[in-house]
Each structure stands twice: as C-alpha cells, then as structure tokens.
Amino acid sequence: MTALKKIFFFAAMMLVFYIGTFVLAEYAAAGEIARDGRFIAYDDGTVLDTRTNLMWAVKDNGRNINWTDAKSYSENYRGGGYTDWRMPTQDELVGLYDGSKSRPAACKKNYNIHVATELIDITCFWLWTSAVRVSDAAVFNFRYGERTWSPQVYATNSRVLLVRSGK
Numbered sequence: 551m552t553a554l555k556k557i558f559f560f561a562a563m564m565l566v567f568y569i570g571t572f573v574l575a576e577y578a579a580a581g582e583i584a585r586d587g588r589f590i591a592y593d594d595g596t597v598l599d600t601r602t603n604l605m606w607a608v609k610d611n612g613r614n615i616n617w618t619d620a621k622s623y624s625e626n627y628r629g630g631g632y633t634d635w636r637m638p639t640q641d642e643l644v645g646l647y648d649g650s651k652s653r654p655a656a657c658k659k660n661y662n663i664h665v666a667t668e669l670i671d672i673t674c675f676w677l678w679t680s681a682v683r684v685s686d687a688a689v690f691n692f693r694y695g696e697r698t699w700s701p702q703v704y705a706t707n708s709r710v711l712l713v714r715s716g717k
Contacts, residue, residue, distance in 0.1 A: 580630060589667040594630035597669045602645055603716040607635065609671035610709035617687040617702035620678045620710035627712050635712040637680040640697045642713055643690035646670065655693070657707055663692040676700065676708040 580592035588601045597606045607629050615623065620637060627635045648666040655663045657674035665672050672692055681688035686699040689708065700708070 584669055586667045586669050589669050591669040592630070596630040596632075597667070598716050599645065602642070604642060604645075605630075605632075605714050605716040606646075606670055607712040608669070610673055610677065610711040612673055612709070614674075614705040615678070615708055615710055616705040617678050617682070617700075617708075619705075620708075623710055624712050629712070632714055634714050636714065637678060637710060638713040640679050640681065640688050640690050643677055643679060643692075643711075644695075644697070646672075646711075647690070647692060647695045649695055661693055664695060665692060670711070672709065672711060674707045674709050678708060678710045 580594040580596065582590055583593050584591040588599060590598045590600065591608065592598070595608045597608050598604075599606065607627070611620070611623055624635055624637045629635065646666050647664055649664050651664055651666060652662045653665065653668070655661045655672075655674050661675065663672060663675055675691050675693035676689045677692065679688040679690060682702065683699065685702055687702045688697065689700045690697055
C-alpha cells in the first residue's frame with residue numbers, strides 16, 4: 551500500500567469512527583426503557599422505529615386540535631430535547647398502522663384503533679399530516695386505516711403525533 555493510500559485509509563477509518571461515536575452518543579443520551587418488535591422506547595419521551603429510522607413522540611398531543619394549531623404545536627415541540635420535530639406524512643403514519651392489533655381509542659372507548667405498537671400512545675382515530683391543499687389537510691384514520699382529506703378547521707377526534715429523523 552502506498553503512503554497516500556495509507557493516509558486515505560487512516561482518514562476514512564477515523565471518519566467512520568467519528569460518525570459512529572456521534573450516532574452512539576446521540577442515542578446514549580436517552581436510556582432504553584422498552585422494546586416492542588421493531589420499536590424502542592427511550593426515557594426521554596421518544597420511540598425509535600428501527601425499520602424506518604424515524605423517531606416518534608411517545609404520545610400524540612392528547613386533545614382535539616385543528617390543523618393550524620397542530621402545525622404550531624409541531625413547530626414549538628421540544629420532546630427529548632430535539633428541536634426538529636415535524637408533522638408526519640400519510641405514508642409515515644401508514645407505517646404505524648397494523649390492522650391485526652386493536653385497542654380502544656381513549657377519546658371514544660367504544661371504538662378501536664389499530665396501532666403497530668403499544669409504545670406509542672395515540673388517543674383518537676384521526677391524525678393530521680403535513681400535506682395541505684387549499685383549505686383541507688391530509689389525515690390518516692387509525693380506526694379504519696384510511697387516508698383522506700379534512701377541512702383544516704376541523705378538530706373533533708383529531709390529533710397530531712410528531713416525528714423526526716432518527717439520524
């Protein structure tokens with residue numbers, strides 16, 4: 551191996567070591583408290599989906615909310631000490647839906663929702679997404695597993711669950 555190749559190899563190894571240390575340090579700051587299949591819950595109020603590498607807030611906002619307030623909530627949320635939370639896409643929410651799992655919705659106990667993990671607390675069926683068109687916004691329904699659009703001013707049975715890249 552020539553001297554230049556050795557220097558390049560050494561630099562590449564140092565970079566891999568540095569990036570690995572940074573990633574481990576980011577997750578080491580929060581302690582793991584539970585696992586459920588592909589999901590890992592941390593003591594800082596976050597849940598990592600190891601399949602998608604998305605980090606979810608451990609619970610939705612917990613009350614009826616319209617899209618504009620949900621957007622503001624996402625911009626001001628600081629869960630786990632992170633500042634890059636955002637509203638999810640419909641596809642990201644679809645990844646949390648599992649029709650074979652069922653639990654009562656906290657907002658209406660006589661209706662079931664279907665969430666892939668017990669580690670994420672979704673309290674009602676409709677969850678807002680980031681997508682908008684004119685005065686409507688996209689929502690995902692955890693009762694029926696359906697994608698649809700709703701007026702942004704609508705709040706009844708609507709929640710927001712925030713997400714960020716797990717890095």
